Amino acid sequence: MKIDTFKVEEWFNKYEKNSVYDLADTCVDPLTIDELLIIAGNKQKALEEIFSQKLNYGAIHGSQRLKRAIAGLYENQKPENITVTHGAIGANQLVMLSLIEPGDKVVSVVPTYQQHYSIPKSFEADVKMFFLSEENNWLPDLEQLEKNVGKDTKIICINNPNNPTGAVIPDEMILQIAHIAKQSDAYILCDEVYRGLNHDGNPFSASFADIYDKGISTGSMSKVFSLAGLRLGWIAANEKVIEEINRQREYNTISVGILDDYFAAIAIENKEKIIKRNLEKIKIGKEILLTWSKSEPQVKVITPNGGTTAFIRYNAPLSSTELCKKLLHETGVLLLPGETMELDKYLRIGYGNNFEQLKKALEIFSGFLKHI
Numbered sequence: 001m002k003i004d005t006f007k008v009e010e011w012f013n014k015y016e017k018n019s020v021y022d023l024a025d026t027c028v029d030p031l032t033i034d035e036l037l038i039i040a041g042n043k044q045k046a047l048e049e050i051f052s053q054k055l056n057y058g059a060i061h062g063s064q065r066l067k068r069a070i071a072g073l074y075e076n077q078k079p080e081n082i083t084v085t086h087g088a089i090g091a092n093q094l095v096m097l098s099l100i101e102p103g104d105k106v107v108s109v110v111p112t113y114q115q116h117y118s119i120p121k122s123f124e125a126d127v128k129m130f131f132l133s134e135e136n137n138w139l140p141d142l143e144q145l146e147k148n149v150g151k152d153t154k155i156i157c158i159n160n161p162n163n164p165t166g167a168v169i170p171d172e173m174i175l176q177i178a179h180i181a182k183q184s185d186a187y188i189l190c191d192e193v194y195r196g197l198n199h200d201g202n203p204f205s206a207s208f209a210d211i212y213d214k215g216i217s218t219g220s221m222s223k224v225f226s227l228a229g230l231r232l233g234w235i236a237a238n239e240k241v242i243e244e245i246n247r248q249r250e251y252n253t254i255s256v257g258i259l260d261d262y263f264a265a266i267a268i269e270n271k272e273k274i275i276k277r278n279l280e281k282i283k284i285g286k287e288i289l290l291t292w293s294k295s296e297p298q299v300k301v302i303t304p305n306g307g308t309t310a311f312i313r314y315n316a317p318l319s320s321t322e323l324c325k326k327l328l329h330e331t332g333v334l335l336l337p338g339e340t341m342e343l344d345k346y347l348r349i350g351y352g353n354n355f356e357q358l359k360k361a362l363e364i365f366s367g368f369l370k371h372i
């Protein structure tokens, strides 16, 4: 089946290795195994368990311990409502493989992770891209959304908190979106890979899986738990949907790695400590970014409220791809062009990592902006 090039991944593949200052990354400083076991406070016992572990296949849909921990991230989920996947990327793909057929009507809220429109397009679904706007603080205009969702819409794909904008949909609005979907009996696939990283108040937004029978939530260890190297994610949905997904999954996954499952369970059981660590880091990075933006007349930043990225508008006579290539070539600073996320004149910045580099790279970027 033909599929469009995944533009963000292509950008990383081509340019990440040439960068000196990587501001395109979306992870909070990744944890080492040592750091994880120290946080969990059970290092010796864990090491014994790891060393004596036979490297067989793991529990097929994820260990009971892990599924119980994942269910605990939600209000209304049980281990039977969860299936474990190869990252959130595997989770999103499995949901779409299971539910979307040629001709199905899909509404995808953009900007977002490209899977949410390119995979359905590759299945010859009829995909409508619903664009968020800066004027609306990157939140969906519900009247417009309602007009775009028809009686025959099969699924709405959305991402909350949003990559790249860092916008967090308020819980009341999540309920209203579910109401719009319900009128059409449509599924909602919400990519909640940044859920747990709201900057203020409760770090967890309401999940569509908890508040809507046809709501499907995907999540993972990559962002919230700083463990992207585990390649471990999940899907939470009603049991009938999970059964359908597991039928596809048999052809795709068998089980995730037994050590990935083990480390993920330990991390989620220690969620408060890891999330506190990550939110502290995000706060420092965000402060650096916002202070810089105030003194930089050529950019405008809508303050992100969740996740690890901001989507900044710039004023310069170059497309975002041209700007990013020139910036990288001349200075070694790597940003992500908005064009890879379907919106030119914007740039994505990740700010959860390496603050000295972040400060220095933003200074360099300001110098660059003066001369183009």
Ligand SMILES: Cc1ncc(COP(=O)(O)O)c(C=O)c1O
Pocket (backbone or CB within 6 Å): 026, 086, 087, 088, 089, 090, 112, 113, 159, 163, 191, 193, 219, 220, 221, 222, 228, 232, 233
């Ligand atoms: C919105 C979104 N969904 C899914 C993914 C994939 O995450 P994972 O590493 O869990 O496969 C990413 C990674 O950047 C992402 O930003």
